[in-house]
Amino acid sequence: MLQAYFPVFLLLLFGVGFAVFTMLLSHFIGKKKPTPVKLSPYECGIKPIGTARIQFFVKFYLIALLFLLFDMETIFILIWAVAFHDKSIQVFALIEMVVFITILLVGYAYVWRKGALKWR
Amino acid sequence: MQKTIEIFPENLELMTLNMGPQHPSTHGVLQLVIDLEGEVVRKITPIIGYLHRGKEKTAEVKTYHQFIPYTDRLDYLSPMSNNYAFVSTVEKLLGIEVTPRATYLRTLLCELARISSHLLWLGSQAMELGAATVFLYIFREREIIYDLFEAISGHRFTVSYMRVGGMARDIPDGWLEKVQAFTDDFPKRVTEYEDLLTLNEIFLQRTKGVGMISAADAIDLGLTGPCLRASDVGWDIRKSNPYLAYGELDWEMVVGTGCDVYERYLVRMEEMRQSNRIVQQCIQRMPDGPVNIDNPKVIYPPRDNVHKSMEDLIHHFMLAYEGFRTPEGEVYNSIEAPKGELGFYIYSDGANKPYRLKIRSPSFVNLQTLSKMCTGRLFADVVAVIGSLDIVLGDSDR
Amino acid sequence: MPLRNYPNWGLLVMLELFLISAIKIAFVVGVALGAMPFVVLFERKLLGWIQVRPGPNRVGPWGLLQCIVDGIKLFFKEEIIPDQADKPLYLLAPALVVIPAFLVLAIIPFGPTVHVLGRDINMSVTDLNIGILFFFAIASLGVYGIVIAGWSSNNKYSLLGAMRSSAQMLSYEISLGLSVVGVLLLAGTFDLRTIAEQQAGGFWHWYIFQQPLGFVLFLAAGFAETNRLPFDLPEAETELTGGYHTEYSSMKFAMFFISEYINIMTMSAIVTTLYLGGWTAPIEHGLLPPWLAGPLWFGAKVFVLIFFFILIRGTWPRLRYDQLMAFGWKIVLPLALANIILTACLVALDSPWWVFCLAGLAVIFVIDRIVTMLRRSTLRAA
Numbered sequence: 001m002l003q004a005y006f007p008v009f010l011l012l013l014f015g016v017g018f019a020v021f022t023m024l025l026s027h028f029i030g031k032k033k034p035t036p037v038k039l040s041p042y043e044c045g046i047k048p049i050g051t052a053r054i055q056f057f058v059k060f061y062l063i064a065l066l067f068l069l070f071d072m073e074t075i076f077i078l079i080w081a082v083a084f085h086d087k088s089i090q091v092f093a094l095i096e097m098v099v100f101i102t103i104l105l106v107g108y109a110y111v112w113r114k115g116a117l118k119w120r
Numbered sequence: 121m122q123k124t125i126e127i128f129p130e131n132l133e134l135m136t137l138n139m140g141p142q143h144p145s146t147h148g149v150l151q152l153v154i155d156l157e158g159e160v161v162r163k164i165t166p167i168i169g170y171l172h173r174g175k176e177k178t179a180e181v182k183t184y185h186q187f188i189p190y191t192d193r194l195d196y197l198s199p200m201s202n203n204y205a206f207v208s209t210v211e212k213l214l215g216i217e218v219t220p221r222a223t224y225l226r227t228l229l230c231e232l233a234r235i236s237s238h239l240l241w242l243g244s245q246a247m248e249l250g251a252a253t254v255f256l257y258i259f260r261e262r263e264i265i266y267d268l269f270e271a272i273s274g275h276r277f278t279v280s281y282m283r284v285g286g287m288a289r290d291i292p293d294g295w296l297e298k299v300q301a302f303t304d305d306f307p308k309r310v311t312e313y314e315d316l317l318t319l320n321e322i323f324l325q326r327t328k329g330v331g332m333i334s335a336a337d338a339i340d341l342g343l344t345g346p347c348l349r350a351s352d353v354g355w356d357i358r359k360s361n362p363y364l365a366y367g368e369l370d371w372e373m374v375v376g377t378g379c380d381v382y383e384r385y386l387v388r389m390e391e392m393r394q395s396n397r398i399v400q401q402c403i404q405r406m407p408d409g410p411v412n413i414d415n416p417k418v419i420y421p422p423r424d425n426v427h428k429s430m431e432d433l434i435h436h437f438m439l440a441y442e443g444f445r446t447p448e449g450e451v452y453n454s455i456e457a458p459k460g461e462l463g464f465y466i467y468s469d470g471a472n473k474p475y476r477l478k479i480r481s482p483s484f485v486n487l488q489t490l491s492k493m494c495t496g497r498l499f500a501d502v503v504a505v506i507g508s509l510d511i512v513l514g515d516s517d518r
Numbered sequence: 519m520p521l522r523n524y525p526n527w528g529l530l531v532m533l534e535l536f537l538i539s540a541i542k543i544a545f546v547v548g549v550a551l552g553a554m555p556f557v558v559l560f561e562r563k564l565l566g567w568i569q570v571r572p573g574p575n576r577v578g579p580w581g582l583l584q585c586i587v588d589g590i591k592l593f594f595k596e597e598i599i600p601d602q603a604d605k606p607l608y609l610l611a612p613a614l615v616v617i618p619a620f621l622v623l624a625i626i627p628f629g630p631t632v633h634v635l636g637r638d639i640n641m642s643v644t645d646l647n648i649g650i651l652f653f654f655a656i657a658s659l660g661v662y663g664i665v666i667a668g669w670s671s672n673n674k675y676s677l678l679g680a681m682r683s684s685a686q687m688l689s690y691e692i693s694l695g696l697s698v699v700g701v702l703l704l705a706g707t708f709d710l711r712t713i714a715e716q717q718a719g720g721f722w723h724w725y726i727f728q729q730p731l732g733f734v735l736f737l738a739a740g741f742a743e744t745n746r747l748p749f750d751l752p753e754a755e756t757e758l759t760g761g762y763h764t765e766y767s768s769m770k771f772a773m774f775f776i777s778e779y780i781n782i783m784t785m786s787a788i789v790t791t792l793y794l795g796g797w798t799a800p801i802e803h804g805l806l807p808p809w810l811a812g813p814l815w816f817g818a819k820v821f822v823l824i825f826f827f828i829l830i831r832g833t834w835p836r837l838r839y840d841q842l843m844a845f846g847w848k849i850v851l852p853l854a855l856a857n858i859i860l861t862a863c864l865v866a867l868d869s870p871w872w873v874f875c876l877a878g879l880a881v882i883f884v885i886d887r888i889v890t891m892l893r894r895s896t897l898r899a900a
Contacts, residue, residue, distance in 0.1 A: 004644050004645065004646055005644070005646070007539035007644040008621065008644055010540065011547075011623070011643065012620075015617035016613070016617060018616065019613035019773060022593075022773070023613070023770060023773070025593065026592070026593050026594075026597060026768045026770075026772075029593060029594060030595055030596050030768050031596050032596060032597065034598070036601070038598060039599070039600050039601040040600065040601060040602075041600055041602060041765065042673055042675070042760075042764055042765060043673070063685055063843070067689070067691065070851075071691065071692055071695070075695075077696065077699055077858065078650075078708075081699045081703045081862075082702050082708060084703050084706070085706035090865075090866050093862075094863065094866050097859070098859060101858065105855070108852075112848070117844070
């Protein structure tokens with residue numbers, strides 16, 4: 001079974017090789033004339049004010065948590081979908097899924113109402 | 121009011137971001153120092169002066185005629201309006217009136233300049249929202265207007281076409297027909313742009329309710345031009361204080377009530393149509409007769425006469441060598457330029473150059489409202505608002 | 519793969535597997551990397567035609583060599599590593615973006631099974647029985663590279679771009695996963711080859727006709743995943759100058775560029791496989807041998823989708839950040855869930871394909887009406 005993944009492994013090797021090779025090549029054949037200004041971060045032609053390494057306001061932290069929750073559900077639904085063709089469990093599976101998605105929607109509505117889907 | 125989830129500390133470090141002077145959407149060399157909290161703008165400070173060329177000071181050492189080319193480079197997207205604003209101020213100081221033909225021609229040219237300026241605004245506004253195609257479309261029409269300007273003045277961009285007392289020269293034969301052809305075609309083009317943007321859902325989302333400014337705030341901050349009219353203030357110098365031929369022509373002032381970027385878009389689009397109407401009426405009513413007043417003390421005599429008449433030669437020499445003198449006094453005159461009220465203030469001590477010249481440029485004043493419109497909004501809105509303010513740094517820095 | 523039939527797992531088998539895989543990889547990567555300059559050129563040309571200008575036309579006939587020359591130029595460009603950058607991460611990021619882009623190419627079935635030298639060879643690098651899951655897993659890895667690029671550059675624009683990108687990916691990953699469930703319900707497998715084969719026998723078998731709603735949602739999420747306009751916020755040049763790759767130059771910039779276009783091609787290929795019948799012909803003919811007709815049809819369909827990608831770029835403005843998130847969470851996500859229930863019910867009822875089609879179109883129509891009505895009312899109020 002794992003044989004099917006062998007080409008993926010080969011492709012991975014190729015990808016790494018491609019990235020390393022091209023970057024090294026350009027490293028060696030490109031000219032280099034560094035100056036302090038050239039090596040400073042780009043901030044529209046002005047000396048940067050402060051640094052970019054600050055405590056960044058990530059409102060999206062909450063989104064990341066929501067993503068984890070919903071992605072879990074997605075994985076569950078995907079597998080359910082593939083198994084759905086089995087006629088013997090179909091009605092049961094359908095009811096199950098309606099219940100499941102209803103629960104999901106309740107949580108979704110709660111999150112929406114709590115304002116977690118607001119971005120300003 | 122429902123309780124929102126608060127999981128973030130109160131006092132966060134703000135990120136100070138420089139936007140400009142080398143930035144794709146700051147219309148030249150505007151620098152904005154923005155304090156960002158995440159993507160929300162907490163404070164925005166425009167820093168201008170990167171294009172300061174000391175025009176007002178330069179005016180003090182140039183004769184009135186010599187200063188005309190400098191006005192081209194104020195709002196370089198509508199040099200005709202700048203030319204007119206300056207020469208009309210000097211004419212007011214001198215107390216002279218131009219010929220009917222010059223009046224109509226100037227009206228026509230100012231409106232063509234308005235169309236050209238609004239077109240560029242449209243393109244950059246759309247491009248800043250990500251729709252690059254509109255930006256290239258508008259250059260078709262601008263190209264025609266450039267050709268028209270080139271045919272009369274010899275220059276496409278910085279025209280320097282108007283003179284105190286008239287124009288540099290009369291228009292060539294067949295020029296009005298070319299303008300007529302352009303105006304016949306133009307409304308269709310405007311409709312084309314509106315098809316691309318007006319009801320585009322994304323465009324609506326990006327502009328509706330963005331950059332709001334109330335009528336009271338707009339007046340307090342001295343906002344003028346289409347931006348003011350979009351905030352439900354019916355103020356247009358062409359209507360309130362008719363100059364040139366505007367009082368005699370049939371056109372409507374466009375006023376919007378939305379106060380937002382979208383309303384400014386609608387107002388400018390309609391203004392282009394109105395300008396087109398004005399241009400068409402100017403063509404129909406264009407009087408015959410001389411384009412310059414008969415006053416060799418102020419305006420150059422015809423070239424032929426200079427070779428034949430001693431007196432004209434002397435006038436020509438004196439005008440070129442020394443320029444004309446104006447009476448002592450001070451004068452302020454303003455016009456409705458495409459971007460707002462453009463005013464020139466001249467204090468004259470009777471010499472052949474102004475003792476002091478001050479330019480009230482619309483971009484400079486309109487830029488004041490930026491902070492009001494952007495604070496508390498998202499970073500992406502700053503770009504949309506700058507686009508809708510339609511500033512030109514040559515105009516604001518002078 | 520015939521290898522499963524071999525009783526021994528000998529050296530010869532290994533060699534055979536290696537050779538076959540290597541040839542397939544060479545072909546697929548060759549096509550992807552070879553087509554990329556022409557996709558870029560086609561995009562620039564088409565944008566040029568949309569925007570009443572000629573587009574690149576100086577290098578070679580019709581500018582054909584333009585993108586190749588650009589690539590060579592990038593090789594010779596100066597390599598700039600900013601002083602304050604986190605150097606190891608800064609160098610790692612482009613590789614992290616380009617490697618997943620290549621990996622996803624592995625699972626795309628671009629043609630039927632052919633019989634060569636006594637072996638059945640599938641026209642795809644490999645056929646995983648979890649194909650579509652593999653796609654989700656690997657495609658979302660690309661965001662790591664983008665976030666690392668944005669952070670390690672120590673540039674504020676890059677940081678903002680990276681933040682946008684991660685939030686965008688997070689939001690649309692779910693929509694992408696959920697909108698595909700409709701197809702999975704119909705197909706009953708994760709295997710992309712099987713999904714494509716089920717749609718053979720005429721264009722009316724394509725899943726787009728049974729899943730119009732799912733198709734639209736998947737395409738929207740696909741645009742977001744590939745950072746294309748109107749979802750190109752991470753690199754919105756009028757806001758963030760260059761976005762996450764502001765500080766990158768020469769070949770390291772090219773890595774981001776290459777992976778973006780490979781991602782577009784992959785996304786088009788996946789959409790083709792899931793909804794447009796993959797390599798199968800719209801109408802059964804027999805004019806060409808299957809090993810030729812398959813890849814040709816596949817290429818044609820992918821081309822049409824790429825054309826659509828470019829057309830959108832030429833006509834639409836860009837969404838704002840919060841609007842993009844709202845679109846993903848408040849519109850695409852609920853609709854995808856609705857699509858799942860709808861499809862499941864219809865599958866349980868054994869409905870014919872046109873019922874699926876009508877139901878999906880009806881939902882799209884109703885949503886469109888509601889949105890238009892809401893918009894009209896706000897416009898009138900203003």
